[in-house]
Amino acid sequence: MTKEDIGVWDVCTNSALRRASRQLSQLYDDVLAPSGLKITQFTLLSQIWRSGDASLKTLADLMVMDLSALGHTLKPLIRDGYVELVPDRSDRRVKRVQLTKLGVQKQEDALALWTEAQARFEKSYGKAQSKALRKDLNLIAASSFADAFRSG
């Protein structure tokens, strides 16, 4: 009977996306474990480094994340001394997100593990396939896609 043979993930793109996310984050987390960072945290540290000293709002937009959600997620990283929020001098509403020395060091440490995870992923999934998949996913994450979806 079809009902039992087909999963929601076979028909619902969102559930397929979340299910794959759970699996992959699990796999990356396992590899990153020795660093004490989860892949989500490593991702944040990496993006904070890449973004220079972006404001919370800017970083939230880049990450396609709710501003307050980002604030919450940063809490453990701030508590552990990897990240700090520096008030902007000109606009006193703004706080800039920066890596501490310890944070930079931690990111660099974990980078080797991430590279290992990424290598394993590409070995299993294919290097070109991986790149194509990221492109597809980044399209979905784009604000232009959200606009199209909402107006459609």
Next chain:
Amino acid sequence: MTKEDIGVWDVCTNSALRRASRQLSQLYDDVLAPSGLKITQFTLLSQIWRSGDASLKTLADLMVMDLSALGHTLKPLIRDGYVELVPDRSDRRVKRVQLTKLGVQKQEDALALWTEAQARFEKSYGKAQSKALRKDLNLIAASSFADAFRSG
């Protein structure tokens, strides 16, 4: 400078996956809002229906979700009377997950909204593309993929 121009999601498949998940769940949630269900909850109700009366463990495996995580996620749905856990007669450790009449009704109500969301997605992303993407994602969610990743 490359550092600022390239996001983690351009190089890390996991972060690309999570970022796209956040965006898409957001979009689906908005469409489902009138039903009072989040897309994650609708997904669970749908899969519970599809799975007949699977045990928590079976459902967790199907959803590629931690057993206890599934238990937690079901709490609100049980509290609201959409789902119930029925102890198995033969194996007293096992609990079977079932939709209540109210749950079936709720799922059917929300189905129209989900269909709308899915239609919008396919209109923006392409029907064939969507199907291909789900296939890719389901490959990543497969246990065989996890095995390959871990041994790789």
Next chain:
DNA sequence: TTTATTTACTGGCATATGCCACTATATAAT
């Protein structure tokens, strides 16, 4: 300049998800 509006962030509450320790069963090994 005084007021209205928009913007950036915070804190509280809720769901999503995972780990670990513990309990209850069931099954295999002796």
Next chain:
DNA sequence: ATTATATAGTGGCATATGCCAGTAAATAAA
């Protein structure tokens, strides 16, 4: 039958993520 081991769930704790209300500060409007 007794003991060892494996399996299914539960409860507590922690992170991930989002909504909403409230505060502070900047900006536009009157």
